[in-house]
Amino acid sequence: MGKRLRIDQIHPLQDGQPAKQATSVLIANGQIVAMGAQAINATADQVIDGAGQWLLPGLIDLNCHLGEPGPDRRGTIATETLAAAKGGFTQVCAVPETSPVNDSGAVTHLILDLAAQQGQVRVLPVGALTRGLAGEMLSDMVGLMGAGCIALGNGGRALRDARVLRRCMAYAHTFGFTLFIQPENAVLAADGCAHDGALAARMGLPGIPAVAETTAVSEMLLLAEETGVRLHLGQLSCARSVQLVRAAKARGLAVTADVAMHHLVYTDQVITGFDGRFHVRPPIREESDRKALLAGVEEGTIDAICSQHRPQDQAAKQAPFAATEAGLSGLETTLSLGLRLVAQGQLSQGALLRALIPGPAAVLGQPLPQLAVGLPADAVLLRPDGQWTVSPQTLLSTGKQAPAMGETLPGVVSLTMVAGQIVYQQAD
Amino acid sequence: MATMADSNRQLQLTADGELKHFLSLEGLDRALLTRILDTADSFIEVGERSIKKVPLLRGRTLVNLFFEPSTRTRSTFELAAKRLSADVLNLDISTSATSKGETLSDTLLNLEAMASDMFVIRHAHSGAAHFIARDVTPGVAIINAGDGRHAHPTQAMLDMLTIRQHKGSFTGLKVGIVGDVQHSRVARSQIQALNILGAEEVRLIAPDTLLPTEPEAMGVRVFPRMEQGLKDLDVIIMLRLQRERMEGALLPSEREFYKLYGLTREKLALAHPKAIVMHPGPINRGVEIESEVADGPQSVILNQVTNGIAVRMAVMSMAMSGQLAERQQQAKAQQKAQQKVQGNG
Amino acid sequence: MTDIDVAQCLERLAEQLRPQLAELPEPPLMVGIRTGGVWLAQRLHQALALPEPLGELDISFYRDDFSRVGLNPRVRPSHLPFATEGRRLILVDDIIMSGRTIRAAMNELFDYGRPESIQLVTLVDLGGRELPIQPDFTGETLSLGPQQRLKLRGPEPLWLERCGI
Numbered sequence: 048m049g050k051r052l053r054i055d056q057i058h059p060l061q062d063g064q065p066a067k068q069a070t071s072v073l074i075a076n077g078q079i080v081a082m083g084a085q086a087i088n089a090t091a092d093q094v095i096d097g098a099g100q101w102l103l104p105g106l107i108d109l110n111c112h113l114g115e116p117g118p119d120r121r122g123t124i125a126t127e128t129l130a131a132a133k134g135g136f137t138q139v140c141a142v143p144e145t146s147p148v149n150d151s152g153a154v155t156h157l158i159l160d161l162a163a164q165q166g167q168v169r170v171l172p173v174g175a176l177t178r179g180l181a182g183e184m185l186s187d188m189v190g191l192m193g194a195g196c197i198a199l200g201n202g203g204r205a206l207r208d209a210r211v212l213r214r215c216m217a218y219a220h221t222f223g224f225t226l227f228i229q230p231e232n233a234v235l236a237a238d239g240c241a242h243d244g245a246l247a248a249r250m251g252l253p254g255i256p257a258v259a260e261t262t263a264v265s266e267m268l269l270l271a272e273e274t275g276v277r278l279h280l281g282q283l284s285c286a287r288s289v290q291l292v293r294a295a296k297a298r299g300l301a302v303t304a305d306v307a308m309h310h311l312v313y314t315d316q317v318i319t320g321f322d323g324r325f326h327v328r329p330p331i332r333e334e335s336d337r338k339a340l341l342a343g344v345e346e347g348t349i350d351a352i353c354s355q356h357r358p359q360d361q362a363a364k365q366a367p368f369a370a371t372e373a374g375l376s377g378l379e380t381t382l383s384l385g386l387r388l389v390a391q392g393q394l395s396q397g398a399l400l401r402a403l404i405p406g407p408a409a410v411l412g413q414p415l416p417q418l419a420v421g422l423p424a425d426a427v428l429l430r431p432d433g434q435w436t437v438s439p440q441t442l443l444s445t446g447k448q449a450p451a452m453g454e455t456l457p458g459v460v461s462l463t464m465v466a467g468q469i470v471y472q473q474a475d
Numbered sequence: 476m477a478t479m480a481d482s483n484r485q486l487q488l489t490a491d492g493e494l495k496h497f498l499s500l501e502g503l504d505r506a507l508l509t510r511i512l513d514t515a516d517s518f519i520e521v522g523e524r525s526i527k528k529v530p531l532l533r534g535r536t537l538v539n540l541f542f543e544p545s546t547r548t549r550s551t552f553e554l555a556a557k558r559l560s561a562d563v564l565n566l567d568i569s570t571s572a573t574s575k576g577e578t579l580s581d582t583l584l585n586l587e588a589m590a591s592d593m594f595v596i597r598h599a600h601s602g603a604a605h606f607i608a609r610d611v612t613p614g615v616a617i618i619n620a621g622d623g624r625h626a627h628p629t630q631a632m633l634d635m636l637t638i639r640q641h642k643g644s645f646t647g648l649k650v651g652i653v654g655d656v657q658h659s660r661v662a663r664s665q666i667q668a669l670n671i672l673g674a675e676e677v678r679l680i681a682p683d684t685l686l687p688t689e690p691e692a693m694g695v696r697v698f699p700r701m702e703q704g705l706k707d708l709d710v711i712i713m714l715r716l717q718r719e720r721m722e723g724a725l726l727p728s729e730r731e732f733y734k735l736y737g738l739t740r741e742k743l744a745l746a747h748p749k750a751i752v753m754h755p756g757p758i759n760r761g762v763e764i765e766s767e768v769a770d771g772p773q774s775v776i777l778n779q780v781t782n783g784i785a786v787r788m789a790v791m792s793m794a795m796s797g798q799l800a801e802r803q804q805q806a807k808a809q810q811k812a813q814q815k816v817q818g819n820g
Numbered sequence: 821m822t823d824i825d826v827a828q829c830l831e832r833l834a835e836q837l838r839p840q841l842a843e844l845p846e847p848p849l850m851v852g853i854r855t856g857g858v859w860l861a862q863r864l865h866q867a868l869a870l871p872e873p874l875g876e877l878d879i880s881f882y883r884d885d886f887s888r889v890g891l892n893p894r895v896r897p898s899h900l901p902f903a904t905e906g907r908r909l910i911l912v913d914d915i916i917m918s919g920r921t922i923r924a925a926m927n928e929l930f931d932y933g934r935p936e937s938i939q940l941v942t943l944v945d946l947g948g949r950e951l952p953i954q955p956d957f958t959g960e961t962l963s964l965g966p967q968q969r970l971k972l973r974g975p976e977p978l979w980l981e982r983c984g985i
Contacts, residue, residue: 249692321606
């Protein structure tokens with residue numbers, strides 16, 4: 048019998064909402080062994096007072112860059128999975144655009160080995176859809192999935208043409224693999240770096256029009272329909288994309304979608320003054336897009352909210368806007384920014400939690416994450432009324448280019464456990 | 476959230492509202508732009524003397540940092556700086572070598588170590604001058620000599636000076652900008668300048684492919700047809716058409732463009748009889764403008780050189796003045812802090 | 821107000837200038853330093869009936885305190901409607917103290933050409949010179965307390981204001 052951990056006075060997530068009634072949970076051998084009346088007075092080796100805190104199944108991030116393998120100054124599996132744990136995530140999907148690209152079983156094995164040795168949370172690699180992500184030749188999809196990838200993706204890179212895409216889909220469909228695709232028509236996006244609207248026009252920044260995304264979404268939906276592949280569209284940015292996905296779902300397509308938290312919180316106005324921090328891909332668009340994306344999450348058209356975590360060092364953003372590298376660190380702020388949206392009445396609590404826990408689990412084909420006896424203890428203890436301030440000092444990610452810098456946000460993760468092991472605990 | 480105008484004011488003005496950088500016209504007010512034009516008028520007079528030089532920036536070092544080659548613009552900045560008695564260093568840095576921000580920052584830090592007082596910057600990326608003013612070089616005045624498609628404020632101000640010389644004021648003026656507005660930093664700055672200075676109407680005359688997204692948001696009226704757009708104009712600004720626009724499928728041919736948007740004597744007759752015609756040069760005769768119009772009595776293309784030097788002298792001396800005021804304030808604050816420490820000790 | 825009558829002072833200055841003008845082979849050129857110097861010069865120019873128009877000098881670009889006080893926001897073009905090369909100039913200013921304004925004015929004048937000579941006329945000499953510059957003709961000599969300043973108000977009527985700082 049291993050050590051027994053009891054957490055008291057917690058409000059566990061039940062039927063999508065934190066339970067009104069406070070209770071206890073008992074964890075041993077990596078599993079929840081008792082909850083409720085059986086747990087309250089159970090003997091334990093360690094007791095944590097969880098008064099006023101929520102106990103949630105671990106959050107799942109569908110799009111996260113861990114920086115490894117790659118130039119180590121931008122984060123490692125060790126640093127970024129710790130940041131994930133602090134952000135409340137117990138599973139993160141690692142994007143294929145590593146260096147080298149995750150287009151072979153060997154790279155997948157490397158990632159999984161590093162994750163096993165140094166990772167704090169579960170790392171789910173997404174393999175490259177095409178060799179080298181060059182968009183020309185199919186990758187060894189079966190080999191990648193056999194090595195442990197959970198899906199295949201384009202890593203935000205363009206495919207050469209619709210024929211390559213169609214063949215990727217058909218091949219993946221043969222074996223029942225899921226594709227994670229960030230839709231963008233590369234020709235229409237051209238050399239753009241910001242949302243093609245009045246602001247970018249005024250700033251003289253080459254724009255990426257919304258149609259660069261919507262034409263790609265349309266094309267992919269039609270091809271997915273024809274090939275029958277399981278398609279997941281990642282990081283939607285505009286209102287029309289939500290409509291297209293809604294219509295596709297309505298006609299029974301096996302399609303799912305996610306949105307990055309920064310697209311739910313910000314509009315293109317954040318790049319005012321050429322703030323390269325908010326140079327992200329796809330670009331952050333207008334208020335009407337943001338509203339439509341929020342509505343999409345609320346109604347479930349958008350299944351998940353991801354962090355689109357991209358740790359960048361100072362040098363990556365030390366340049367004129369268009370020359371900065373896209374991406375910001377999102378793992379640690381995603382949940383808090385979501386809770387702020389809830390507090391502001393912009394998103395319901397139920398929709399937020401659904402998009403961070405069961406939503407992404409369903410995309411991954413996992414069973415519904417639950418806090419129940421006999422299930423692995425992948426859980427997060429959260430002080431919903433706690434507050435923290437985003438700063439380079441409070442962020443654990445190597446990338447200090449984060450949204451909401453200097454702002455005080457609601458929601459403090461006090462403890463994260465994976466299979467019953469405490470992987471993160473907030474310092475007193 | 477701060478608007479573009481707010482953030483721009485904050486970046487390029489001192490606490491007292493004096494110019495300390497000149498990055499773009501966004502957020503600047505009519506009084507300040509008028510002062511730039513007035514000061515430029517005084518420098519025009521200096522240019523008419525036997526010794527065309529004043530000692531304002533004596534002992535100051537100015538670096539012309541051109542990441543994009545442009546002999547013409549660089550020369551006017553150089554001449555302007557020399558007429559202010561500044562020491563001038565010209566650096567042409569090819570963009571390929573410094574397309575990454577790291578090297579750009581490093582280059583600038585090295586130059587800062589040479590105790591330069593002012594950088595004149597031209598760069599292919601929009602926002603480059605902003606980035607340098609904000610993140611790289613505190614205490615050094617930054618003058619934007621053109622960044623990407625974003626702004627070219629000194630060029631726009633010299634055009635405003637030319638307009639004021641011919642029209643007296645901006646009140647009631649109808650100004651049309653013809654051609655490739657989308658790729659033009661000059662046009663963006665001109666539109667802002669004209670709106671700030673109180674022109675009655677700014678028109679863009681171009682096909683959709685050469686217009687920026689949501690042009691009306693810039694405070695302009697759009698006319699796809701030159702015949703309608705030219706009606707009653709007091710000032711016609713012809714933009715230069717780059718050859719690449721045909722390759723990028725934005726236009727069918729130079730011939731068709733000339734037919735539709737080229738300024739000929741017949742089309743000019745549609746504007747106000749006293750309308751002036753401006754062009755930033757160098758002119759593509761027979762593409763944007765008919766030779767007879769370019770060389771005609773309504774054309775004010777040539778005296779833009781004199782104005783260009785005067786405007787740049789005005790902007791440089793005003794920005795240096797603002798930087799010096801800020802340095803003084805900082806020195807005073809430091810002194811106070813030191814006294815406080817000594818007082819406590 | 822001060823007890824100095826500007827009009828009387830100007831008359832006296834004109835009287836002092838007249839005899840030497842008579843001796844010159846050609847009439848001199850008169851230049852006023854903006855703003856007060858120009859008001860005075862206009863009156864002297866008229867009183868002496870000089871044939872050529874009056875010049876106006878704005879010394880803003882030549883001041884030696886640019887790094888301390890910055891650029892004068894109201895700078896206007898200098899206006900010398902004649903060639904100065906080889907000519908005798910009469911420079912007019914309202915108040916002389918440190919002498920720095922006159923140094924700046926002379927530097928500026930020399931950028932127009934090499935004059936034969938420059939004479940300086942000031943309405944009031946307050947002493948306190950920091951440079952070896954002396955007026956050739958002065959209306960009044962005064963000394964002020966350390967907290968006092970004198971300013972010429974105008975253009976019509978011209979009067980001197982004494983104010984504390």
